[in-house]
Amino acid sequence: MDQFTINLLFVGASFALYIGIAIWARAGSTSEFYAAGRGVHPVTNGMATAADWMSAASFISMAGLIAFTGYDNSTYLMGWTGGYVLLALLLAPYLRKFGKYTVSEFIGDRFYSQTARIVAVVCLIVASVTYVIGQMTGVGVAFGRFLEVDNTTGLLIGAAVVFAYAVFGGMKGVTYTQVAQYVVLIMAYTIPAIFISLQLTGNPIPALGLFGDHAASGEPLLAKLDAIVNELGFNEYTAHHGDTFNMLLFTLSLMIGTAGLPHVIMRFFTVPKVSDARWSAGWALVFIALLYLTAPAVGAMARLNISEMMWPNGGIEGGAVTLEQIESDERYDWMDTWQKTGLLGWEDKNGDGAIQYYNDGNADLQAIAAEKGWAGNELTNFNRDILVLANPEIANLPGWVIGLVAAGGLAAALSTAAGLLLAISSAVSHDLIKGALNPQISEKGELLSARIAMAVAILVATYLGLNPPGFAAQTVALAFGLAAASIFPALMMGIFSTKVNNTGAVAGMIAGITVTLIYIFLHKGWFFIPDTNSFTDANPLLGTVKSTSFGAIGAAINFAVAYVVSGMTKETPAHIQELVESVRVPRGAGAAQNK
Amino acid sequence: MAENSSNSAYWSANVRIIVISLIIWAIVSFGFGILLRPMLSGIAVGGTDLGFWFAQQGSIIVFLILIFNYAWRMNKLDREHGVDEE
Known part of the structure; x- marks a missing residue:
């Protein structure tokens, strides 16, 4: 059986499983559609949160970014796990106690303002759509490789699958489907890592x-x-090269953003009790940590394997890999297959029949190159997002492992895309249309508008995913910056301060997201349209602050503006102060569920 | 009134646990993982130093401990102050 057939078998079987579960648990009433009837066990919920959370960015993209940068990209590891501490300590139990369906309902009620609710909805939509763009990038890479088509075709096919899947699922389907997806995803990530760790170090645990x-x-x-x-x-690899301030700020932005993303927060509405919401965050991080503790090993080991493959005879002295080897040696088959996606490329610039892979920007290597007659780095294109998917092929692992990774990569991208689409659609139909524009809408009309919102979101994300603002994990990091600058501060102030009032919260959110969005657009292009940017992340507007790191500054602006404006305007009314007091204690949460 | 003062004692106990947890959270990630890494460079861990280990492994493990510790202590605190769910 050839690899293509094996991949199709694995991908097909895993899909049949998810769709089967989705149909079995098909959503009925709106209450079930949004919050799965609030009856999900903390461990189940943690696993589903982990699948929801670990997207194309974590699965497909992150290890590649670590592999090619080393220590400096530890930011992704710390940022995306550290956010769960904020979520568990500062938000999850209180939002569960509050007991509504969506994040913006909390903001609307706590800040007793329809405007606050609408601003929150718009912020959620902006962050979530950016996030989906990152997912579509990953979907394109995964489908491109496994259907052996170019990246664009892969993306279009992937978009159709994501849409069909999210529209018919609803959240109950999604919750149990996501448990299955988690299992597929974590096996797909760890099994090849275990093989490779055994090959290279003899230790079966990659983290060790x-x-x-x-x-x-x-x-x-x-x-x-x-x-x-x-x-x-x-x-x-292990040394620190980048700017320390930017590294701190980027880590903080990812952490705050993690605690401000609607599709993850929504998960904590689905557990039965406040005490369960606290445990749930811990269980989610347990399941996430299984991948995150493995990812740095995957990155480092892949980098070592790739470097040795390009110089197979013991470093530069032994000579580079030859074109003939790449064509005939089956250990190099992965290079041919990935070349088809357009995400890997090489060129024999000096015509010596070999491919020299080195840093042609380095003075020492330029001297060696001049001496040896090299004409620059010849491994001309190595898209970071292919590393995890190509990894088992690079390490020459058995065909079934490669098929499993294919299924896992798709599970990661699909589950998160579906979760996000659900968050977007509930934001539009429940908060925007039912909550503000047309409160009399029928339940059927609300479901229909939810599905239309999903379709529009996926079209926009697919269009922008064709020319993404960065690798999958980098685009996703931008979404985190936006969530950090808008939602997290509003939620936190809503719980921990009785002083912040309606005007303050609205002003804070608008200031935070506007400044952050402008900063991102200045560096990544207006509305992410290529070549409309005035600055680049290599040479940012504010010293060393990259656009991906700006979220923490946006959050600080949000907090500051909210406090200053609240101090100048009318005090929060007594019944809102009582609401805040009641959110702070778990007792009475039972009553809130039956809304 | 009695209930209010009990609630505020509950709340300040909660805030204290949160503050201590977040200090540890910051020390292991921003501290050991990034800023204090040069100070830990003398402690070798498998071909590199302790700061690198904290950045790629240790901080995540500490985050896990922090969350479970918080859940456990808060659920206990809820019962002590009589504000737990029935």
């Missing part, structure tokens, strides 16, 4: 293998990796 010894040389794995990348003129 990363800090173990490289079996072939006897040296510590990371020391070996540092030596190889150094020889090729790249930055040392």
Whole structure:
């Protein structure tokens, strides 16, 4: 059986499973559609949250970004897990106690203002659509590879699948489907990592293998990796090279953004009790940590494998891989298959029949290149987003592992895209239309508008996904910045302060998201349309602050504006202060569920 | 009135646990993982140093402990102050 057939079998079987579960648990009433009847066990909920949360960014993209940058991209690891601490301590139990369906309902009620609710809805939609763009990038990579078509075709097919899937599921379908997706996803991520860790270090646990010894040389794995990348003129893997301030700010933005994303917060509305909401956040992080503790090992080991494949005879002295080897040696088959997607490319610039992979921006290597007659780096294109999916092929693992990774990558991208589409559609139909524009809408009309909103969201995301503002994880990081600057501060102030009033919250959210959005658009292009940017992240407007790191500053602006404006305007009414007091204690949460 | 003062004692106990947890949260990530890494560079861990380990492994493990500890302590606190769910 060839690899293509194996991939189709694995992808097909996993899809049949998800769709089967979705049909079995098909959503009925609106109450079930949104919050799955509020009857989900904390462990189940944690697993579903993990699947929802770990998207194309975590599964497909993140290890690749770590692999090619090293230590400096630890930001993704700390940021995307550290946010759960904020979520568990500062938001989840109180929002569950409040007991409404959506994040913007809380903001609307707490700040006793229809305007606040609408502003929150708009912020949610902006952040979620940006997030879906990142997912579509990952969907394109995954479908492109496994259907063996180019990236664009893969993206279009993927978009159709995501849409069909989200429209028919609803959240109950999504909750149990996502448990199945989590299982597929985590197996797909860890099994190849275990194989590779065994090959390289003899240790079956990748997180330990990363800090173990490289079996072939006897040296510590990371020391070996540092030596190889150094020889090729790249930055040392374990060292800190970038700007420390930007690194701190970026990590903080991801953390705050994690705690401000609607599709994750919504999950905590579905547990039966406030105490369960606290446990749920912990269980979610347990399931997420299984992948996040493995990801740095995947990145480092892949980088080592790729460097050794490009220089198969012991570094530069032994000579580069030859074109003939790439064509005939089956260990290099992955290069041919990935070339078809347009995401991997090489070119024999100096015509010597070999592909020299090195950093041609490094002065020492330029000297060596001049001496040896190289004409620049010849591995001309290596899209970071292909690394995880190509990894089992690079390590020459059995066909079924490759098929499993295909299924896992699609599970990751699909589950998050579906969760986000649900958040967007409920924001539009429940908050915007039913809550503000047309409160008399029938239940049927509300469901219909939810589905139309999903369709529009996916069309926009697909269009922008064709020319994404960055690799999947980078685009997703922008979405986190937007959520950090708008939603998180409003939620936190709503719970922890009785002083912040309607005007303050609205002004804070508008200031936070506007400034952040403008900063992002200045660097990534207006509405992410290419070539409309005035600055680049290599040379940002504010010193070293990249557009991906701006969310934390946006959040600070939000907090500051809200407090100042609240101080100048009318005090919060007594019944709202009582509402805040009641949200702070768990007792009485039972009554709130039956809305 | 009695209920209010009990609630405010409950709330300040909660805020205290949150503040302590967030200090630890910041120390392991922003501290050990980034800013204080040069100070930890003397402690070797498998070919690199402790700061690198905290940035890629340790901080995540500590985050987990923090969340479960918070859930456990708060659920206990709820009962002590009589504000738990029946």
